[in-house]
Amino acid sequence: MKVPTMAEMMAAGQKPEVLFWVGCAGSFDDRAKKITRAFVQLLNKAGVSFAVLGTEESCTGDPAKRAGNEFLFQMQAMMNIEVLNGYEVQSIVTTCPHCFNTLKNEYPELGGKYEVMHHTQFLKKLLNDGRLKVEGGSYKGKRITFHDPCYLGRANDEYEAPREVLSKLEADLSEMKSCKQRGLCCGAGGAQMFKEAEKGDKEVNIERTEQALETQPDVIATGCPFCNTMMTDGVKIKEQSTKVKVYDVAELLADAQA
C-alpha cells in the first residue's frame, strides 16, 4: 500500500496536500486498521497527495484530557505541535472524531493552528469535486443507519457530511430515534473506552445498538473507530452479526468503488 510519510516527502523536497492523522486506534486496533486502509485506498484512488507522520505520530492527548489529566494532555499536544509545525503542516484529515476535535479545537491555543477535517468531510469534498465517484454498486437499496459520533456531531456540529457521503451510495438511509443533535453516545467517550463502566443495569452500547436495530438495518454506519468497536460488540451480543454489519463510512465508500 502506498503510504508516504512526512519524513520521506520532506527528504524528496515535496509537500503533500494534506496530512492524514491516523490516530492510535487507526494505527493499532485490528478493526480500526481496516478503516485506515480503506481511507488510504480512497485517497490513492482520488489521487490525493497525502502523507502520514508514521512513527512520529503520538496520541493527541484526548483520552488523558477527558479523564482529567490536563498535564499529560498538554505534554502530548506540545510534542505533536512541534512535529507538525516542523513539517509546516497546514491541513489535516483524520478518521477519528476524537483526534479531529482535539486537533481542531484544543491545539490552536497551544500554537498548533491547522485546517482540520474529519474524513467524512474530506470525502464529501472529494465526491463533490468529482475526484471520487460512486458507481451505485453494492449498497444500492441496502438499509443503512448512521450512528453520530458525539465528538463529530454534538461536539462540532457536523451531521451532514457523513450523511451526504452515504446518500451517494443510493442506499436506503434510515434514522434512529435518537439522531443528530440528540444522538445517543456509544459509551466509549470521555475515556470510558479504557475502563469498565460504573455499576448500572445496562451497557450504553447495548442501548444504542438496540436503537440501531430498531431501524432494521443491513448496515450500521459509523465515523469513529471507537463507536465502531462499541457497535460491533453490541451487534455481537445481540446475536445479529450475521445479518447486520458495522462499517465505517470510508469502508462503505471504498467498497462501492467500481
Add this chain to the structure above:
Amino acid sequence: MQYVDNIVFVAVLALAILWFSKQVGKIRRNINLGRDIDRTDNKSARWQTMLRVAFGQSKMQARPIPGILHFIVYAGFILINIEVLEIVLDGVLGTHRLFAEPLGGLYDVVINFFEILAVLVITACVVFLIRRNVIKVPRFTKPEMKGWATRDGNNILYIEIILMLALLTMNATEANFEHAVAGPFLISQYLAPIFSGMSQDTLHIVERFAWWFHIIGILAFLNYLPISKHFHIILAFPNTWYSNLKAKGSFPNMEAVTKEVKMMLDPTADPFAAPSADDSGAAPERFGAKDVTDLNWVNLMNAYSCTECGRCTSECPANMTGKKLSPRKVMMDTRDRLEEVGKNIDLNGEFKDDGKSLLDDYISREELWACTSCNACVQACPVNIDPLSIIVQMRNFLVMEESAAPQELNLMMTNVENNGAPWQFAQADRLNWKDEA
C-alpha cells in the same frame, strides 16, 4: 383615613422589594465566590443566543408538548405583567383600573386577551401537575427529586393557578358592578353568576379581597423565587448570554499547566532559577475543583439557573443505563453546597472550614467517572447549562491533585506517557498497518 390603603400598599410593596433585593444580593455574592472566567467576547453572538434560547425558547421545543405548554405560561407571565403594572399603580395612587379610561375600548380588548391567557396558563399548569403527579413522567421521579425538589415544583404550579384565579375573580366581581369600568369579560362573564346574588357592598369587598390577594400573592411569589428552582425565570437570560459559544467538544486548556509544560519542554529553562517578579509567591490555585469555590462563576450561575426539568438527565447515556450519574443532580448539588457555603459566610463573616466539600459530600466519584463526555446534557438544557464543565473540573482535581483515577485509566495514561498510545503498543509499530492485510 382615606390614604390608609395607599400607605399600607406602598409599605407592603417596599418591604417585598427590599427583601427580594436582599435575597438576590446574597445569590449574587455566592455566584461571585467562583473563579473568574471571561465570557464577554463576541457580544453580538451573545445577544443573539439570549434572544433565541431564552426569549425565543428555541431549545424548549425539542419536546413539543411541554415546549408549547411552557411557552404559554411564559407568555402569560410576561404579558400579564402589564396588568400587574396597573395593579401596582392603582395601589400606590388609590385608583381603580387606572388604564380603563385612557385606553377606552382598547382596555377591554387587552383585559380579555389577558383573560384568555389566564385560562391557558391555568390549563397548562394543570397539565403540568398531571404530568408530575399522575402520569409521573420518569424525569420527575428520579432519586434527586425526592422531598423539596418535588414539593417546589408543585408549589410553583399551585401558586400560578391561584394567582390566575384571583385575577379572574377580580373581573368576575367587576362584571356585577353597577358602575363597572371594564367589561364585558370574555371568560369571567361565566364566573360572574357566582357573585350575582351579592349586594354591591359585598361585591366590592370580594373584589378588593381578590385584588389584595392577587398582588400580595405576586409579591410573596417574588420572594419565593430566590429559594426555589423557579429563579430560572430571571437567571435564564444572563445564563444564556454568558453561555459557552465555542464548539462543545472544545475543553478549555488550563493556563497554569501550559506554563509548566512549556518550561519542561524548553531545554534552556533553568529549573532552579529565582521566581520572576510577576510571581507573587502566593500558593498556586488548586488544579480542578474539589469544592464550589474552585468552580468558575458561570458554573455557579448555572446552578442557580437550573429549574430541575431533568431533560439533561433523561438524555444522559450513563443515567439511561442505570448508573448513578445524573447531570441534573450535579447542578442541584452544586447549588445546595453553594447555599451551605453562603450560610456559613453569613454566620461567620467569612467562610469557616466545615470539613465538607462538593466532592464526596455531595457528588461521589462514582458519578464523576460514569460520564462519557458526550455533551447530551449540554445540548438538552433549555437554558444552556453546562454540567459537563463541572464534571471535568472535578475529574481534573481527582487526577491532578489526588492521583485518584480508576486503575484502568491510570494504566491508559501510563501508556500514553510511555509509548504515545492509550494501549501498550510500541511507537515503532505505528505504521505496521500499511503492510498488513
